[in-house]
Amino acid sequence: MIPLRRFTLLCLALLTSVAATCAGPSSNEISRERAIEIARSQLSFSPDTIDATRTDSGGRNVWRVTFRGRLPGQPPGLFETLIVEVDRITGEIIGIART
Amino acid sequence: MLKSSFTRVLFGAVVAALALVASLSADHSWGPYQWARQANPFTLTVVDSTTVDWDDEVTNSVRDWSVSSVLDMRKVEGSTDGARQCKPPSGQIRICNLTYGFVGWVGLAGITIDPNGHITTGYTKLNDSYLNSASYSSWRQGVVCQEVGHDIGLDHQDEDFDNDPLKSCMDYQDPLWPTPNAHDYDQLEAIYAHLDSYNSYVTLGETDGEGGGDSGGCNAPPGKGCNKLGFGPGNSQSEWGISLGRRGRHEKFIRIDADGTRHITFVTWADGH
Numbered sequence: 001m002i003p004l005r006r007f008t009l010l011c012l013a014l015l016t017s018v019a020a021t022c023a024g025p026s027s028n029e030i031s032r033e034r035a036i037e038i039a040r041s042q043l044s045f046s047p048d049t050i051d052a053t054r055t056d057s058g059g060r061n062v063w064r065v066t067f068r069g070r071l072p073g074q075p076p077g078l079f080e081t082l083i084v085e086v087d088r089i090t091g092e093i094i095g096i097a098r099t
Numbered sequence: 100m101l102k103s104s105f106t107r108v109l110f111g112a113v114v115a116a117l118a119l120v121a122s123l124s125a126d127h128s129w130g131p132y133q134w135a136r137q138a139n140p141f142t143l144t145v146v147d148s149t150t151v152d153w154d155d156e157v158t159n160s161v162r163d164w165s166v167s168s169v170l171d172m173r174k175v176e177g178s179t180d181g182a183r184q185c186k187p188p189s190g191q192i193r194i195c196n197l198t199y200g201f202v203g204w205v206g207l208a209g210i211t212i213d214p215n216g217h218i219t220t221g222y223t224k225l226n227d228s229y230l231n232s233a234s235y236s237s238w239r240q241g242v243v244c245q246e247v248g249h250d251i252g253l254d255h256q257d258e259d260f261d262n263d264p265l266k267s268c269m270d271y272q273d274p275l276w277p278t279p280n281a282h283d284y285d286q287l288e289a290i291y292a293h294l295d296s297y298n299s300y301v302t303l304g305e306t307d308g309e310g311g312g313d314s315g316g317c318n319a320p321p322g323k324g325c326n327k328l329g330f331g332p333g334n335s336q337s338e339w340g341i342s343l344g345r346r347g348r349h350e351k352f353i354r355i356d357a358d359g360t361r362h363i364t365f366v367t368w369a370d371g372h
Contacts, residue, residue, distance in 0.1 A: 042130065045258060058211065068203065073260030075273055079203035080258070096132075097209030098249060 029088045035063035038091055039084035045069045047082075054088065057095055061088040127269060127282075128290050132210060133252040135217035135299035139169045139291055142302040143251065146177035146193040148185065153196050153225065153243070160243045163278050169291040170251065175303055185209075187220040190301030192250045194243070196225040205229045206242035208249035217299040221250030241275025244268035252290050253283060 030038075032052045039052075047067035055064050062085040069080050078099075085095035134143065147157050161172040177193060187193035199207075207224040223246035229235045230242060245255075245268045256270045264272045267280035 044254065071258050071260060071271060073273070074271070075260070077201065077203065078205065081202075081204050081207070083209070092214065093212065095209060095211045097207055098129075099204040099207055 029061075030063070030086070030091050032063065034091065035086045035088070036065050038086050038093065039063075039065035039067070039082075042082060042084050042093070042096055043067060045071060045080045045082075048079075057085045060094060062086055062094065063088055126289075127254045127256045127286055129210075129249060129252050129254040131216050132212060132218050133216075133290050134170075135213075135215065135295040135297055136291070137294055137296070137298055139294070140167075140171050141169070141291075141298070141300060142171045142173050143300055144191040144303045145172050145174045145247070146188065146191055147174050148177040148179050148182060149194055149196045149225065150179060153194075153239075156240050156243045157194055159240060159277075160247050163244060164247060164251065166279075167284050167287045169287050172247075173302065182224075185222045185224050187222045188301070189220060190299060191303070192221040192223070192247065194223040194225070194247070196227050196230075198228045198231075199224060199226040200228050202226070202228075205235060205238060206246040208246035210250060213299060217295070218250075218252065219299050223247055223250060235274075237274040240277035241268045244278060245275060248279065248283065251287065253286060256282065 036050060036052055045067075047069040049066075049068045051066045053064050055062060057064070065084045065086060067082045067084075071080050074080070081097075081099045083095075083097040084093060086092070087094055134141065145157075145161055147154075149157055158174065161174045165171045172192075179195070182195035182197040183199070185193055185195035205226050207226070209222045209224075210218045211220045213219050223243065225239075225242060225246070230239050248269050253269055256265050256267050258271050260271050260273050264270060264276060265280065265282070266276050267283055268276050268278060269280075269283055270276060
């Protein structure tokens, strides 16, 4: 009985921990839409897809915004790609990658 | 009627001339992004983390971009470990190759920037998934050239594969042109025309072991640029790693990070040391 109680407590602790980790954005974090808006300033092409994910980069919490699009005459299977990392708190662009 | 035709021809010629001037003077800097430096020319360290089959292309591009009057590049050998992320050391450019998969890009260039908008690191990823195939073998030199061009602050000159080639690796064509053109060098001169109050780059010593290289150009404010916490080389011998040998007053040290990045420090000892 005691082991079962311990197991239940352990599960509760684990669930709490997971819930905390998976919790939504902190209140002072910029929104996904705002991050995309900031990242758009770096675009030089018309994107077909836009993706934004929460991640960390160099020890900072960032939105990693990825734009993909096609350029005139671009060989089949290739896409123009732009990845912009936006600090989730300050909105500052801290990294950019491009093809 | 004759006058009207003449006017039309003249108008057309003027428009064509203006278009030509516009294209020749078009700005193709990558936004405001540039390496901070206090003097020109400055020397960027390029950590070559590619496999041996990329040696020629990397060497050629380092040589080609070093033709610029405002910057030089110095290639140092780096570990191929960690190529998927290709994390560069602070103040330097790193080049990696890997079969990154058929993800839509043959080459990818990334930069990190400090709060002042200066580049603090650059990386180039070469996607062997495409570039090892016969279809893209003629692209290899152009891809290295273009991605390294991004790492030093250049954008594409043109993004239309179907128009006339500009004979620059910064122009999208199939295949990519293998070298920069005069306009790229002009653009670099424009980007790096002014000087900054600190350096965001770090120059490591030469790879020939002769010593005499500078041990670092980093003098960014604390916590900025190449002067972030934990970055070497520092001022104590323990931070330089192990000695590779001493000749007279000159001694060379090497420190290898967990990710395989090698930091080489040249020390000129004071008399009597």
